[in-house]
Amino acid sequence: MLYLKNVSLKYKIPLRVTVLVSVTAFVLASTLVYRGIEDLRSNLIANADRMGRVIADTLVQPMLHDDVWRSLEIINTPFRIQEYQAPDRGAEYILILNAANKVYVATQPERFPMLSDPVDIEPRYTEILKALPDLRKPVPTVVEPYQSDNLLLLIPIQSDGMRLGTLVMSYPKSPFTSRFYSLTQGAILTTLLVIIVLLPLGMYWGRKMAAPLLQLSDAMRNITPNLPEPGEIILEESNDEIGQLGKAFKGMLAGLKEKEQLQQQVISSNRLAAIGRLTAGIAHEINNPLGGMLNAISTYKRHGTQDALTLKTLSILERGLIQIKETVAALLVEAKSKSRPFDRNDVEDIRTLIQPDVKAKHINFTGEIDIAGIRSLPSTLVRQVIINLLLNAVQATQEHGQVRLDIHSDNDNLVIDVANSGSHIPQGKIAYLFEPFTSLNETGRGLGLWVIYQIVQQLDGQVSVQSVPDETRFVVQLPLQRDNHHE
Amino acid sequence: MARSALIRILFLLLAMPFASCSHATEQSARPPIRIGLTPVFLDDQATFINEWRDYLQRHLDQPVTFVQRGTYREIVDLLGKGKLDFAWLCGYPYVRNKKIFRLVAVPLYQGKPLYQSYLIVPSSDRQTQSLGDLRGKNFAFSDPDSNSGHLYPEYLLAKQGSNPSSFFAKAFFTWSHRKVVEAVAIGLAQGGAVDGYVWDTLALAHPELTSKTRIVSKSPPFGHPPFVAGIATPRQDIAALQQVLFRMTHDGEGGRSLLDRLNLDGFVYGGDRLFEGIEEMAKFVAETGNNTSRK
Known part of the structure; x- marks a missing residue:
């Protein structure tokens, strides 16, 4: 048995x-x-x-x-x-x-x-x-x-x-x-006939009945080690118990997938937060002595003996320290300074600012801006986000490519949507995209996206990336109509 | 008077259809001659009887009705009461009713107006030599009023001081000679008494039946079952029937072939003396029967 x-x-x-x-x-x-x-x-x-x-x-x-x-x-x-x-x-x-x-x-x-x-x-x-x-x-x-x-x-x-x-x-x-005997003979013949007719039918039905169960069991066996994509699972659509089982299984799989993604996001944002705290801490610790050193150099240059060698040495020191300061300042996204609200003029400024880069690469730049009645966002930070996104986009786009900027309000959010037709970002890199010093090209320091991320975090917003061949899209959502602690 | 005139008119009206289709207009006016038949011959052949009736009608120039009944007694009673004009019956009832019956004709069988009674047993029985060997067996008689099928064996037993009911385990009547042969053939009876003429005739038509029986003994010859008339039958009718019956053997067309089918040679007057033997036996049996019943 x-x-x-x-x-x-x-x-x-x-x-x-x-x-x-x-x-x-x-x-x-x-x-x-x-x-x-x-x-x-x-x-x-x-x-x-x-x-x-x-x-x-x-x-x-x-x-x-x-x-x-x-x-x-x-x-x-x-x-x-x-x-x-x-x-x-x-x-x-x-x-x-x-x-x-x-x-x-x-x-x-x-x-x-x-x-x-x-x-x-x-x-x-x-x-x-x-x-x-x-x-x-x-x-x-x-x-x-x-x-x-x-x-x-x-x-x-x-x-x-x-x-x-x-x-x-x-x-x-x-x-x-x-x-x-004659009846039995007839009955046996009839029975055989019935069996001959019904048996293949029975086998066929039996197999048909077993098929969805077998499919389901195959699908279940395949969820380890990696969850399959919903499209990879082929189950028969029906409303009977097996069909419901299949649907429940798909639902469960989708849930698992979502959970997995959520976990990934949590891990990634935790990591970014940790990096942010570490960076800010180091930046502060560097900034304090740095200010003193730069002051000392400035004082000596004004009042000390002016021999040529010393001056030259001090200049080298000063340039190095300033570079350190700039780097640290870039890492340390401070949003403490008071700022006026973001408005249409800011958009025009941004257009003007990126115009040289756009022209240099003959890029087809389009912009759709609808920010009427939006007043509660600090202009400095939003400008920086948009500029960084656009500069990245222009940089990533080949000559004669396309860059599109779309700013509009959606429900309670300001949505900044920047898309370019440049080469797409491989899946493996997206997870680390917003970490500092992650540069997608040779020239950049890899701090642009880090800064965007920090600002968006500070404004309680969200940033997401979608990259497929021929289109990479960054979407930033910043909440509106609520008491912003920066104001 | 008016009533009788009415009846006459009705009668004429009834006769009309016959008059139109039959040449025998005068016949229909005369009452039919009624002849009773008994199983002294093979009376179960309806076609033959019809043909024979037609023959008689033609030659008598008068309608003929055959009357058949289950037993001899019924025919005898009908003839005695004048409800029949003639009857073909056994010599035994004739001799008992000689005063009221008149002899008309006796058939000729094998050239003689005589026949015998056969004692038959199943053909499987090879031992039985006489009636005496059948003591305690079952026995088939034809009719109580038959000479060959009852009186003769009864007479034999009476001579030995016995009678059928004590001698046989079971004696029964089949009411016809042919059925005696059947009863013996199927083994219902271990012996039977049968009209020898009927047995012989049956042997010609149905040998498969008679071959299942064996004749143990034959009686001395007796007068063949005769045609008799009732006492009220007009003399000219008797004479007319006698004429027709006597001439049958000379009538090449119909009469001869009918006699052939009856297995008879013809009819003769015969005379009362032919039946003296039966009369004696009847007297003897009656006396011994009376004696035994008185005892």
Whole structure:
């Protein structure tokens, strides 16, 4: 049984269908055979009873007159009728027992001589004599002696409530046997035919039924180690239980996928936050002594001895320190300074600022700006975000490429959407895109996107990247209409 | 008077269709001759009987009705009451009713107006030599009023001081000679008494039936079952029927072939003396029967 349990549904379902079909066919066939035999039997008994009662009634007069020959002629009538002599319907013999249960006359007079005791001739008659029917009994009395090949029908011959004798009609059982064989043969043939017709159908249905389950089980096996994309899973669409199971499975998979993405985002933003804190801390620690050093150099240049070597040395030091300061300042995105609200003039300034780069590369620059009524965002920060995005875009775009800027308000957000037709960013790099010193080209320091990220974070906004071949799109969403702590 | 005139008109109207289709206009006016038949011959051949009736009608120039009944007694009663004009019956009832019956004709069988009673047993029985061997067996008689099928064996038993009901286990009547042969052939009876003429005739037509029986003994010859007339039958009718019957053997067209089918040679007057043997037996049986019943 254990072995059967492990068999694939692909085989198990058709196998069960086969068994079911066979059992049904067998049961049906047996029922038909049984019914056939029963019908034959009850037909025979009903016919014999009807005929027997007519005969018994006709026998009253001759028996009252003790007319043996007339009685014999009467019981011989059925044997004279041609139709009655059909082998499966005829009685073997008919016999009249007198009131003393001795043979009155029989259609086989040599076997049952007149006045003989039937028990002497056939011991089975003891059993038959015990079953002598009631005079008033309306149903036929049928006796089937033990291990006998005959079925006997007993009908009383009566006159005025007195038993004159009993009519005994003996029918051979052989027609039942032959009918049984012919019926069984027919039933077996029919069964085989049914099986031949239904079996392939059953196998086909069974396989069809098993197929979605097998698909589902295959799909489940494949979710490790990497979650498959929703498009990779092919399951049959239906509304039955298997279809619902498939849908639930897809839903579960989508949930898992979402969770995985969320986890990735959390990890990435946590990392960026940690980097941000580290950077800010280091920048502050550098900034304090740096200010002192730059002050000291400035003071010495104004008041100290002015020999050429010292001046030169100090200049080198000063330039280095300033570079450090600039770098640190770039890392340290400070939003503390007060700023006026972002407006249309800022957009015009940005256009002017990037114009030289656009022209240099013959880039087709388009802009769609709809910022009417937006006032709550600090202009300095937003300008920096837009400029950085546009400069990146221009830089990433090949000559004669396209750069599109779309600024509009969407619900409670200001949406800055910058797209370019440059080479796309590989998937692996997107995860680290906003970390400092992640440069996509040779020239940049890799701080532009870091700065954007820091500003967006400070403004409680979101930034996302979509990069497919021929289009890379950065979308920044900044919340509006709420108390900005920068104001 | 008006009523009888009406009846006459009705009768004429009824006769009209016959008059139009039959040449025997005068016949239909005369009442038919009624002849009773008993199974002293093979009376179960409806076609033959019809042909024979047609023959008689033609030659008597008068309608003929054949009347058949289940037993001899019924025919005898009908003839005695004048409800039949003639009857073909056994010599036994004739001799018992000689005062009211008149002998008309006796058939000639094998050239003689005589026949015998046969004692038959199933052909499987090779032992039985005489009636005495059948003691305690079942026996088939034809009709209680038959000479060959009852009186003769009864007489044999009476001579031995016995009678059928004590001698046989079961004695029964089949009401016809042919059925005696059947009863013995199927083994219902272990012996039977049968009209020898009927057995011989049956052997010609149905040898498969008679071959299942064996003749154990034959009786001395008796007068063949005769045609008799009732006491009220007009003499000219008797004479007319006698004429037709006697001439049948000479009538090449129809009569001869009918006699052939009856397995008879013709009809003769015969005379009462032919039946003296039967009369004696009847007297003997009656006396012994009376004696035994008185005892």
